[in-house]
Amino acid sequence: SKGNHRHYMLKEIYEQPVVVAQTLRSYLRRMEDQVSLPVPDFDLGTIRRVTIVACGTSYYAGMVAKYWFEQLARVPADVDVASEFRYRAPVMEDGGLMIVISQSGETADTLAALRHARSEGQKIAAVVNVPTSTMAREADLLLPTHAGPEIGVASTKAFTCQLAVLAAFAANLARAKGRLDAKAEKELVRHLAEAPAALNAALAYDESIEAMAHLIAVARDVLYLGRGPDYPLALEGALKLKEISYIHAEGYAAGEMKHGPIALIDDKVPVIVLAPSGPLFEKTVSNMQEVQARGGKVVLISDYDGVQAAGEGCIATITMPKVHPLIAPMVYAVPVQLLAYHVAVAKGTDVDQPRNLAKSVTVE
Numbered sequence: 001s002k003g004n005h006r007h008y009m010l011k012e013i014y015e016q017p018v019v020v021a022q023t024l025r026s027y028l029r030r031m032e033d034q035v036s037l038p039v040p041d042f043d044l045g046t047i048r049r050v051t052i053v054a055c056g057t058s059y060y061a062g063m064v065a066k067y068w069f070e071q072l073a074r075v076p077a078d079v080d081v082a083s084e085f086r087y088r089a090p091v092m093e094d095g096g097l098m099i100v101i102s103q104s105g106e107t108a109d110t111l112a113a114l115r116h117a118r119s120e121g122q123k124i125a126a127v128v129n130v131p132t133s134t135m136a137r138e139a140d141l142l143l144p145t146h147a148g149p150e151i152g153v154a155s156t157k158a159f160t161c162q163l164a165v166l167a168a169f170a171a172n173l174a175r176a177k178g179r180l181d182a183k184a185e186k187e188l189v190r191h192l193a194e195a196p197a198a199l200n201a202a203l204a205y206d207e208s209i210e211a212m213a214h215l216i217a218v219a220r221d222v223l224y225l226g227r228g229p230d231y232p233l234a235l236e237g238a239l240k241l242k243e244i245s246y247i248h249a250e251g252y253a254a255g256e257m258k259h260g261p262i263a264l265i266d267d268k269v270p271v272i273v274l275a276p277s278g279p280l281f282e283k284t285v286s287n288m289q290e291v292q293a294r295g296g297k298v299v300l301i302s303d304y305d306g307v308q309a310a311g312e313g314c315i316a317t318i319t320m321p322k323v324h325p326l327i328a329p330m331v332y333a334v335p336v337q338l339l340a341y342h343v344a345v346a347k348g349t350d351v352d353q354p355r356n357l358a359k360s361v362t363v364e
């Protein structure tokens, strides 16, 4: 049931601190400060390349995970949308691991990519939310998310749980490759373990996000900008808004703005900037200022320090807790979900059953 919530989507957004904690519990051994994953029947240390395949929001989780596989494990990682992967004659060499990511575990394109990779001799890991699903059964290594049933067509809690699993798995692969010593592992585990509390803190801004939703609800087009692991979050924010409010939205890598999309900027196109303070902050802010210099209306999502440093001149700011960059993509998922939700409610759309969409897409 929806409990006290008006929609399943809102209920599922609010469940995130609990279900991410639940998911992390099965992947972290807190007492020993270690990640602990199911042991596959192949040697993880022999994995030389990772290919991540998924659709929609699950694909964006894969885009974030690419950073982790490359940064932590130094294993080359490709990410592809499942419907593209199969038809481009992808090169699959020995020592390749395919990771499929799917809430339902039944998405036809992703399943077809899994079967294709298997026939080419790849090992398969599946990050799925439905443990009895076809993908779960067909994988060599099952990495369940423990998000519980997700009813809203717009995926929310499945996404943050996918990120939790993928971060733990990237750390596990890094360890297997001899790239993560005990001290680094301990720090990583500590940062991951902070995610549930940080998600909770992010939810506290629900009312202020609701209060600014009218600024976005009147727009015809909205842009989302992010850099590094927050770039996929910009894509996710735009997808959420399109799906449930029917407002045209696009996500861009912040640095790409000046290569074209900045031509769209005027005072009618709100630009949502995702910029946690940290190593990429200054660069993102200078892209944001390019937008403002052309009359663009910016909503800045950052932490207290970021909002202090760059919030002036924005039409609104949303202050997130200050978190380690590893968990920022999880935490910043919350404001983009809530913003899409409140804009959709303001527009009076059917949040849980948006037009033309199905929860599980079982045709190619």
Ligand code: M6R
Binding pocket: 055, 056, 057, 058, 059, 101, 102, 103, 104, 105, 106, 107, 110, 153, 154, 155, 156, 239, 240, 243, 357, 359, 360, 361
């Ligand atoms: O069940 P899956 O994770 O494989 O589904 C993939 C996409 O269909 C799904 O994420 C879709 O994009 C959602 N409606 C996004 O909110």
